[in-house]
Amino acid sequence: MADDGTRRATHAGSWYSKDARELNSQLSAWLDAVAEHHTPARIIIAPHAGYTYCGDTAAYAYAQIDPSTTKRVFILGPSHRAYFDCCALPVFEEYATPLGNITLDTEVLQELRASGDFKVMSQKVDEVEHSIEMQLPYLQKIMKGQQYTVIPVLVGQIDPTQASHYGQLLATYLTDPATVCIVSTDFCHWGAHFDHRPVDKKYAEIHLSIEATDRLGMTLIEHKDTQGFEDYLHRTGNTICGRYPLQVMLHAVSALERSSDPVEVRVKFLAYSQSSKVETRSDSSVSYAAGSATWKTSTSLANHCAHH
Template identity: 45%
Template sequence: MKRSASHAGTWYSKDSKTLSDMLDKWLYEAAMDGTGPKSKGPIRAVIAPHAGLSYSGKTAAFAYAGVDPDAVSRVFVLGPSHHVYLDGCALSRCSVYETPLGDMNVDAASVALLKATGLFGDMDLAVDEEEHSIEMHLPFIHKVMARKTNGPFQIVPILVGSLSPAKQALYGRILAPYLAASDSLFVVSSDFCHWGSRFRYTPHDPQTPIFKHIEDLDRTGMDLIENLDVGGFTKYLQTTGNTICGRHPISLLLQTMAAIDMRKSSEILASDRSSFSIQFVRYAQSGQCLIPTDSSVSYASAICCMR
């Protein structure tokens, strides 16, 4: 069964040349930009936004620009569920995902192993095609992986529900061997603050411009993610209510990293240092909120490397 590129033509161009040229431009500009932190090793995971590409594509490119396709044979894509309630995670029933740039095959073996745990549900085709959080990354994945010279690659789409901290830790232990494998790349799909009355989220400090208050709010959460502080990130979300739509996939990534560290040697644990580092490499907003009737969505991209 094939999942169609259901958001092509609305959320991004369905014309393959137009889309390809746009992605090339953004990836080139990101690669040539010298202002952000640089990866110190192969990128093992990225966090990037999933809004319409005309809004978030430039930011997402900073996450993907440093990925080495020859180091990757499996791409796990973790996206939040916007339209159906889940208290767990779900796997695609499709074997192929369509993009305007070409099709990508799903890693049936990995899906079967995850399914065998008994902890993953199924996405039916309608749910799969309605959800945009995974699809918006597929053009970037196809474009970057098209440079791969040493064999094929496959994808593992995972829809992440509203997980409790205990379930985040449980799924993190299940996914840990896959993130630990040197040929895996994890893509974590998330926008950051959705501010405005249409999002039912309008906190601000009257002494600070609204857009600056939003950025300060986002960067507090980003700092906790960079510090791999999943407990602190959970408390931050509870305290601020920040509308980070991919908060559960982000927390799941942090729990997966923590599970890997628990499997590492006592030397690493004794040093109190994680095997991983996360760096945010780009932050942007869809527009500057100046008055209470304005609205915006924030976008942030991060790269994760093994130390």
Template identity: 50%
Template sequence: MQGRESRGARSRRATHAGSWYSNHGADLSRQLENWLSKADLCHGPARAIIAPHAGYSYCGACAAFAYRQVSPAVVKRIFILGPSHHVRLSGCALSEAQKYETPIYDLKIDSEIYSQLEATGEFEWMDKRTDEDEHSIEMHLPYIAKVMEEYKNQFTIIPILVGSLTSDKEAMYGRILTSYLGDPQNLFVVSSDFCHWGVRFNYTHYEKRCGQIHQSIENLDKQGMDLIESLSPQAFTEYLNKYRNTICGRHPISVLLQACAPLARSRQCSLKFLRYAQSTQCRTMDDSSVSYASASLVID
């Protein structure tokens, strides 16, 4: 992490292309188009989406259900909130880059919005290594590029790396972002996988009344998803405190819920989960899996 004065890298490379997803633009574009064509537009236009960030072979089809709800003609700015996997961060951080590369085309960072966020005094700056090591934001960039392809010179992105926030900080960042969420020209992309289950994740919660282990995992995840749909940040926090579910994007999700709370008092807000999947179906305590879910938030 660093201060504003050491910014200067013009471009953040697509460091996970070729391993987590195709590094061939045409092939990647066709793959994303195929997944999007199989997803229904049923809860849009999205003001915010929640979507996974694993390798596309695991979660690409699931993520399509969130991105299908986006109305690209309306969107001018895209905020991307991704959890920090590799560095300890007690707040949120911005990128030092001016653009993010993808195999499809490059995405320009919104320097004006970054200046506004910096002026709050509540944001740090990522160094280049931290930025390029992190996958939670990058995994959304090709989908953004694909969905926005017809308008590729008419929008900007605002990547935000979210650390391990206290409830008070989640509320504070929510307050900062509320006005941006309220603008129909802005889209929020919240990056999160759901339960990481198994010994290798140090999490083996299992309720036998649910049936097989994978059914218990699904029940646990869907309890959390129901609370997220209720738009209650307090209820979601209580759920996390009770079950310790290993939802890696729990802090970005909580920031979104906090940002939505003031809007929900005067406007119709509806968040709906559209797809759920698991990398594998666990049946023994030696198995492991990661869950994925896609959701869309509509504000009338």
């Protein structure tokens, strides 16, 4: 662990600006341009590529958070570089960004460690990974002036039974209205470099075929169709890097809707983009989407369910 218990902002200066003033100004511009709202978000789905590629799309997710009611934020990110078959928690107490440091929730992290369901994410694994770090500057920007803590969770290559277990665990925290969850994912990675080049000939352009496949997955997520999304991944082979965090999220939503104090969850995607428009088989691109989940929980909703 770093001597002071702080994770360095290892991708600042390459994936996003390390200059606080410039970074703040970019984030402001993207957030100001957001034209669609689905608030207040209790879960957001946000991309994690370099900001020049997806900063404008990510803004659509972050603009849905209500900072005044948010005290605790889970970040579920996929592991790109290290393989493990469970979820892992950090060794750090703070995460640095050019906008300042973010305090981790040591109390919740302690509870999660005590469950025995998590491995340790080493300093090296944590600092080489970008899926969680890329969410931090946006979160800081949105939460400026508020007191909050973060629980980073690196999601490994888990099976459906594990996804269900972690989802139920997450749901117990999401019953607290001051808790928000960020699901970090990009969508289709298309091209020879990604060993993924399917084309549906009914579309005039390859990029339209890619978008159609992505939107099919997005619709299943909006419909909260956990099994349907899992089947879709097998059927299409779509290279959604955050498939495991998304599956954990869908199981959490399912647990919340089936709980003794049920909630009615609405998931909506607000923006979609691609790093470039693929026209030939030698091109490549990565897709990005921003989504928000809101929910209603009330005595009236519980009573309504009890009488039907």
